[in-house]
Amino acid sequence: MAEFGGFFNSVNGDRKYKSEDFANYFKAFIGNGINPSTDSLRVVKISNTQIKILPGSACINGYLYLNTTELTKVIPSGATKIVRVVLRLDIANRILNVAILEGTDTESPILTRNNSVHELSLAKITIKNDTVIVEDERGQASLCGYMSFIGVNDLQSMWDLFNQQWGLQKEIWQDWFTNMQGQSIRGIYIQSNKPTNHKVGDIWIELL
Structure with a gap:
């Protein structure tokens, strides 16, 4: 389709839109990233086995993510490992949520970014036996960054x-x-x- 105009009311079913149409609309002027407020989607350590993600919002390729309450996730324990807490857009499975991405004891997990899946790293967590270190990655543009108006x-x-x-x-x-x-x-x-x-x-x- 060379041209697209919208959105208009449907008359006898002549206007039907997909989620992609709305996503294309938003990504025309909103860049990928999280809401720039201080604690938006910040990852906080609860214990050596759990972390929480604070409320916040984000936009990935025009798709909206909202987290209205603290979200708790379990992380690996008892071994040396580097993991990432990512916000993952999975278009094929129609999911946009927070996930734990596991790496190795020496290498951080690589973010997936293709036509179907796009991940933003909220934090990198280094686990060494009983030591858990959370590194905030929200402000790193290549890994996550803050959403902004295109052209700003x-x-x-x-x-x-x-x-x-x-x-x-x-x-x-x-x-x-x-x-x-x-x-x-x-x-x-x-x-x-x-x-x-x-x-x-x-x-x-x-x-x-």
Whole structure:
């Protein structure tokens, strides 16, 4: 299909939409990742055998994930192993949920990302006998990242450039103001104390 427009009310069944149509709509302007709030889908250790995932939300390829209550998961114990807590979209099986992905004692499990399955890593957990270390991976863009509006990076780049250029101009402006105080036909003073060498008609802007 070269063109698509929607969504419209159906008249006698002439408009029928699939979940893919809605997903394509959302992924046109929302990038993959989790909600950027501080604790959204954060993984927390409960014990050496259990972890919990805090409430939060995410978007993967236009599909929505919501976790409204703390979610508890069992992790391997009693052996040296590296696992990941992932958010997995499985289109073929129509599932989007949190899963435990097991690696080896030395290698982290590799995320699956293809036309059917796409995984985001919420945390990496290193298990060494009775020691369990949880490493938050939500902020790493290559592994998970935060969902954002498509194109926001371009806007941010423009804003950063503006701030950089304004910073340079602001120094020039400030130097000019400093040198011009009391030098023009009508003196301009920008300072906290009252000018001592002022004359009638001068302007004093008091700094508070």
